[in-house]
Amino acid sequence: MICQYKKRYTITTNMLDANDNLRLAGIFDISQRIAGEHAEIIGCGFNKMIEQNLIWVVTRHYIEFSRPVKDSDNIDVLTYPLKPRIIEFCRENEFSINDEVVTHSTSSWMVYNIKTN
Secondary structure (H helix, E strand, O other), rough: OOOEEEEEEEOOOEEEOOOEOOOOOHHHHHHHHHHHHHHHHOOOOOOHHHOOOEEEOOOOEEEEOOOEEOOOOOEEEEEEEOOOOOEEEEEEEEEEEEEEEEEEEEEEEEEOOOOOO
């Protein structure tokens, strides 16, 4: 199993606020995209889950900014899951520019059965 997954993203204008800083929605979007890609690689992505009438649902997301992220910055995102809890699965994300961590986030996920609620 690939425990860590890393991918480079380019920050685009639709991810920015009025001051040209990365918006929270941009962080959420990138975090969910990379989590989904990693989940597919390790065998618990959307396609595998939906076969069992299950989906991943984000329940919490904690974000800490070290410095602003600007337009056209290339950002490397490293993601990895933490040890599962009873009903909660947490995932760490590190957003880096030129090997400097500029944003860190932790998201909590739960599995939801779309047939039985």
